[in-house]
Amino acid sequence: MRQDVLEIAEMRLTHVITTPWNILFGTAELTCDKMTKTFMSSIRKAVQAYKARAFQVTNILGDGGFKCARKHLKDMGKMLNVTFRGEHVPEVERYIRTN
Numbered sequence: 131m132r133q134d135v136l137e138i139a140e141m142r143l144t145h146v147i148t149t150p151w152n153i154l155f156g157t158a159e160l161t162c163d164k165m166t167k168t169f170m171s172s173i174r175k176a177v178q179a180y181k182a183r184a185f186q187v188t189n190i191l192g193d194g195g196f197k198c199a200r201k202h203l204k205d206m207g208k209m210l211n212v213t214f215r216g217e218h219v220p221e222v223e224r225y226i227r228t229n
Contacts, residue, residue, distance in 0.1 A: 131148050131149070131150050131151075131176065131177070131180065131187045131189070131190050131191075132148065132149050132150070132151070132190070132191045132192070132219045132221050132222050133146060133147065133148045133149075133173070133176070133190060133191070133192045133196065133219065133222060134146075134147050134192065134193055134218055134219045134222035134223065134226075135147070135164065135193070135195050136158075136226055143160060144160070144161045144162070144163065144164060145158050145159060145160055145161065146158070146159050146161055146169065146172035146173070146176075147222050147225065147226060148173075148176040148222070149221055149222050149225045150180060150185060150187075153185070155180075155183070156225050156229065157175070157176045157179055159172045159175060159176075164195060165198075166198040166199055166202065169195075169196060169198065169199045170199055170202050173190070173199065173203070174206075177206075177208075187208060188207070188208060188209065189208070189209045189211065190203060190208055190209065190210050190211070191210075191211045191212075191213070191219055192210060192211075192212060192213070192219065193212065193213045193217065193218050193219060194212055194213065194215055196210060196212065197210075197212055200212075
């Protein structure tokens with residue numbers, strides 16, 4: 131699963147966006163902040179959505195904003211890979227632009 135944060139500054143909105151590898155499906159959740167607790171809640175919901183469709187999430191690719199969730203994800207049995215500083219997850223960025 132790949133994830134990124136979409137921020138709409140003018141409206142002060144933050145969304146956590148996820149897309150899986152190899153299937154046309156994605157999730158988006160409006161969040162109130164960028165705290166670890168909020169990210170983990172969004173990630174758990176996304177993982178459950180994929181699980182309900184018989185997909186198992188084992189690896190997560192996110193930008194640096196998700197580093198704070200690394201330990202929690204490891205405890206869930208999920209591996210977090212983080213992009214370099216200043217980079218975003220290209221597939222999620224494309225998903226945001228085209229959907």
